Amino acid sequence: MKSFIYTLIISLALISCEIGPKPIHYGQDGCEYCKMTIVDKQHASELVTNKGKVYKFDAIECMINFRKEHDDIQYALYLVNDFNNPGELIDATMATFLISENISSPMGANLSAFYAEAAANEVQSSHGGEVYDWHEIQPFIGKN
Secondary structure, three states, rough: OOOHHHHHEEEEEEEEOOOOOOOOOOOOEEOOOOOEEOOOOOOOEEEEEEOOOEEOOHHHHHHHHEEEEEEEOOEEEEEEEEEOOOEEEEEEEOOOEOOOOOOOOOOOOOEEOOOOOOHHHHHHHOOOOOOEEHHHHHHHHHOO
């Protein structure tokens, strides 16, 4: 019986430290940065630390600003919602970003993310704006 309890405790400890995204509960979860309730499925984002802690954000710009202000934390995952597939988290470091005054984001940076560069270019052709990759977008948002 002792070995069963020991195994159960170890298993629960390993499961609780799993590094991965967590579902965003739209209309319930709050943004770690600005404290607004997360409602926009096209612009929400997450950071996951190397220890498995998940931070949720209502806008990509909130995630970028939080990361810049907490550069002492090591992050395992940078995740953003794909604009064309609302609610679907994608790897931010591989995403293509569009800043367009014709597409509002929750905090006003007009920043959207796309899984594929072709998708970003297509939306850019109809809504205007500028396309960036993960590294190029950093200077445009908040603190450097």
